[in-house]
Amino acid sequence: MAQYAERLDEVFHALSDPTRRAVVRRLGTGPASVGELAEPFEMALTSFLKHIRVLETSGCIRTVKRGRVRECVLEPHAFAAVDGWLAEERAVWESRTDRLERFVLSGTDDEREDGS
Amino acid sequence: MAQYAERLDEVFHALSDPTRRAVVRRLGTGPASVGELAEPFEMALTSFLKHIRVLETSGCIRTVKRGRVRECVLEPHAFAAVDGWLAEERAVWESRTDRLERFVLSGTDDEREDGS
DNA sequence: CGCATACTGAGCCATGCGGCTAACTTAGCG
């Protein structure tokens, strides 16, 4: 278990920006060029390109240059990492609430986690 | 749909740091004081406290001061937001692959999404 | 009371982020 990680930092960072999340959302509906993706946003193209780079280096998207156009496609694989982390987290948390539940129901002390 | 969001920026940002993810993981096993949480890390307590603040303002954790000790507890609710976003994302993406599948199987053109 | 413990606040510093403009490169079209 816990094999996910790796670029988890970068993926979470990539998703922490609304512009980038919007791009991801858009790419969910299919591939698009940088220009197409940039169109809904006010910012300069160069600024927007930085977001694309962040998404790409984090592994959230893949891009290829065809002619003078750069095509971007979603890399759903990257989100599995987030999903996996979340699942592990929930597993830890749920096993804890399970123990708590047993403790409450049984009245026995099952609740010390500091090894002192 | 899409009711989650709100502090999604902050939550993703909070989770983009390994120290903070480790804290979240630890808190999954139960509440802890700032000092307890800080112990495994090299950094100064004041530096560590900033991480706690980030986690708190993002809504990932809740803290209360009892005596001179500040207790931190996980706020699993916050992760539901991430989970929700992820689910929406996947929904978009899967409806797209469904359409693609139909297209491939039927041979009809079902694949234009730009309204031009 | 006095002292150690557990934070807390203020403020410094280097780096990184997210925006910008200006100038350049390539590709496609006529």
Added chain:
DNA sequence: CGCTAAGTTAGCCGCATGGCTCAGTATGCG
């Protein structure tokens, strides 16, 4: 060939982040 369209590179700017130290504050124990 020459012009336009689509990126791309380089570099500037202000602000946020994540580390640090040093000097409080306040609680609990003896």
